[in-house]
Amino acid sequence: MSGVPVPGEHRLNINNFTHSITIIDEFKVEEASSANLGILPGFQGQHKGTTTVNGIKDAENGEVVEDGNVVQHDLLVCQPCDEDVEVVAERKTNSSGVEVMGLNGQVAARMYEYDEEEIDERPYRCKQRGCKYRARDRFNLKIHLANIHDIGVTWHPCPQEGCEYKAKMRCDLKRHLANIHGIGVTWHPCPQEGCEYKAKQRGDLKQHLANIHGIGVTWHPCPQEGCEYKAKQRGDLKQHLAHTHDIGATWHTLTCPQEGCEYKAKERGTIKRHLANIHGIGVTWHPCPQEGCEYKAKERGTIKRHLANVHDIGVTWHTCPQEGCEYKAKQRGNIKLHLSNIHDIGVMWHPCPQEGCEYKTKERDKIKRHLATIHDIGVTWHTCPQEGCEYKAKERGGIKQHLANVHDIGVTWHSCPQEGCQYKAKKRSKIKLHLANIHGIGVT
Incomplete structure (x- = not known):
């Protein structure tokens, strides 16, 4: 100096x-x-x-x-x-x-901008250097000083031994005790018969009723003519309009500086990920610290998962609570799936809503596929683009397979490896059968 x-x-x-x-x-x-x-x-x-x-x-x-x-x-x-x-x-x-x-x-901790009318309505100004926040009353200014600048804060530490959590508000500490330690929890069970779901907060139960049972849902239909999409939340509808119909989308076409790259996205964050994933720009590589391992990742969390999955470092094993079952998993969610799939514990069955149909499944998506495949409900038909062909399928993969099998479009031919044999097939399995039946190779 x-x-x-x-x-x-x-x-x-x-x-x-x-x-x-x-x-x-x-x-x-x-x-x-x-x-x-x-x-x-x-x-x-x-x-x-x-x-x-x-x-x-x-x-x-x-x-x-x-x-x-x-x-x-x-x-x-x-x-x-x-x-x-x-x-x-x-x-x-x-x-x-x-x-x-x-x-x-x-x-500044945060930057606030107000017009002249708002300034008159907010006479209490934050005096922290560089902070432009203004409040309508002293109480809100006091909250701002505590939350943003840590001034006048009364910390409420967690009383559980070994837990270092502390909160600025008692209600946050109460939620922490309930969510993390299960103390002072008031469980809200699902009122639907046969459903064992319960939640710690009424809002979660309300969301469960809407998402799982379709109760209390306000549907937001797509305003585009001919589109049958509907969403339970306005944000999902907004995203649908942007991604599907290009309505309300802001294209950022000039943010990818790579010459010859025509990629564009509707969100700046997507452009940033594109630059990192495709062009390696703005990437901070995190190498695996294990000697001899050349793995590296763009995110720290991925390295943590790699260490757990590959090197068994930092793993917390979760064992199956069923007597005699030795299954264990690195993630709690896998234990839940195991209990459901193997022991039928904690299963929420999803029955087919069609009268007389006794089909039920443990996964909601399978009900959707069942309705489309068996009852032709909610089907989006995909037609063959070849002129004069009336073929249609319920899945895009079916159209792709049809084009290859019937019209020889997009076919990957697999030829017989035997010298002098000109046989070829569209599927590897047929080559295997051919080798066994014709050349006696691979016969058991």
């Missing part, structure tokens, strides 16, 4: 340094013996012996204050700035209650 020329406009508060002082820096301690010691442009400071220290109000001598970018060293108060000439001061209070004058700082 020494040896840097100081412009005249910044010498005002430096001229008081008339005797030898020690500047304590995080990295070094050095002596300065004149008023012309160099302080970076935009820094302000005075000797701690003065009554009012520029930059700190009511601070005790020798007190070390650290709050964001505001630091009072043992003998010097300094404040990093973004500008060199104009000095702008706003009050900032740190967690110790010391009022700090932030000089030219533009570091």
Whole structure:
């Protein structure tokens, strides 16, 4: 922090340094013996012996204050700035209650913008440096200071031994105790006969009734003519309109800087993922720390899963609670699936709604496929694009297979590997049969 020329406009508060002082820096301690010691442009400071220290109000001598970018060293108060000439001061209070004058700082916890009418309606302004938040009353300002700046917070620690969780509000601690430790939980069971689902919150039960049983649902149909899509949530309908009908979609076509790449997306985050996944731009690779393993991933979470799945590091094994069953899994969800599929425990059966049909399944998607395949309900027919062909299928894969088998379109031919044999087939299995039947290869 020494040896840097100081412009005249910044010498005002430096001229008081008339005797030898020690500047304590995080990295070094050095002596300065004149008023012309160099302080970076935009820094302000005075000797701690003065009554009012520029930059700190009511601070005790020798007190070390650290709050964001505001630091009072043992003998010097300094404040990093973004500008060199104009000095702008706003009050900032740190967690110790010391009022700090932030000089030219533009570091804000959050940025808030209001028009003139809103400013008149919000007379209580946050005085934290760089924060433009305004509140309609003192109570909301107090909440803002606690939530955003951690000022005036009363922390509520979790009383469970070994748990380090703490919350700013009692209700959050109550939810934590219920969700994590199962303390003080009021279970809300599903009122539908035969359904064993229960939830800790009424909202979750309401969502369950809507998603699973179709109770209390407000359907939002697609407004496009001929489209039968409907959604239970407006957000899903909005996404459908953007992805399917290109309505309300904002295309970002200029964000992929790679020459010759015509990729476009409706969301900026998708473009960012595209650049990382396809072009390797903006990727931070996380290598596997195990010696000899060359695996690397673009996300830390993927490395964690890799270590657990491949190297059995950091694994928490979940065992089947059924007596005599030795099944264990690395994920709790797999235990739940195992109990359902093998032991029929915790199964929610989904019966076919068609009268007289006794079909039932453990998976909702299978009911949808069953309705389409057996009862022709909810079917989206896919027709053959070949002129004059009336073939149609319920799945795209059926059309693809039909085009290959009937029209020889998109076929991958598999030829017999025997020298001189010209046999070829559209399926590998037929090559295997051919080798066994004709050439006696692979015969058991």
